[in-house]
Amino acid sequence: MTDPIHTNSPVTNSPIDSEPGHRSQVRVRIRVPSNYRPDPVISTIISRFGLTVNVLAALLGSDQESDGWFDLELSGSNAQIQSALLYFNDLDLEVWRDDGDPDGI
16 A cells, blocks of 8 residues: 555546546545545545446444545546546545556556
């Protein structure tokens, strides 16, 4: 795993826009702060960007004070994945990318 991606380390520097139209998969782990609990963060990247999202693992407490941790596999075009990562960045979520990703995203 790498360091989390923050707004001071923009996701736009990732080599995601190679081969337009190519379907890619990327594994990311995200921390969703408790203040976003009422918002459909994961559902939004599916509906807005047309991604397929596989939730590989999640940790979400029953109390309203805990942050949520999600291990996600994002599948879609390079542009769709880039848009979702930028959306996470806009929300100031902590995002960790899996370095073992064969697509190099």
